[in-house]
Amino acid sequence: xxxxxxxxxxxxxxxxxxxRVDVKEDDRGTVYLLSVNPDDVGKVIGKQGRxxxxxxxVVASAAVKSQKRVMVDIIS
Numbered sequence: 001x002x003x004x005x006x007x008x009x010x011x012x013x014x015x016x017x018x019x020r021v022d023v024k025e026d027d028r029g030t031v032y033l034l035s036v037n038p039d040d041v042g043k044v045i046g047k048q049g050r051x052x053x054x055x056x057x058v059v060a061s062a063a064v065k066s067q068k069r070v071m072v073d074i075i076s
Contacts, residue, residue, distance in 0.1 A: 001030075001032065001059060001062060001063060001070065002021050002023060002032065004058070004059065004062055005021050005032055005034055005055070005059060005072065006019060006021055008055055008058065009021075009034055009036060009044060009055075012040075012043050012044055012051065013036055013037065013040035013043055013044065014037075014039065014040055014043070015036075015037040015039065015040055018035075018036060018037040018040070019034070019035070019036050019037075020034075020035040020036075021033065021034055021035070022035070028069060028071060029068055029069030029070060029071060030063075030068055030069070030070050030071070031070075031071050031072075031073060032059070032070065032071070032072045032073070033073050033075055034072055034073065034074045034075065035075050035076070036074070036076060037076070038076040041074065041076045044074055045074060052072075052074060055072060056071070056072050059072050
């Protein structure tokens with residue numbers, strides 16, 4: 001799952017070397033913290049959050065096999 005997020009995020013940004021994904025478990029399930037360069041945050045979120053929503057949809061669809069709740073948070 002982490003690799004999937006990395007591949008998608010690196011394709012979207014201008015500074016792919018700054019993309020990092022951290023994994024954290026909490027009461028909500030597994031949370032993936034996507035960290036990008038502050039200049040690239042807008043590219044990952046997209047207009048009206050469309051790209052972020054699509055990224056979350058792809059990750060949630062890929063997580064159906066594991067039957068776990070998975071979320072993606074974007075931080076700069």
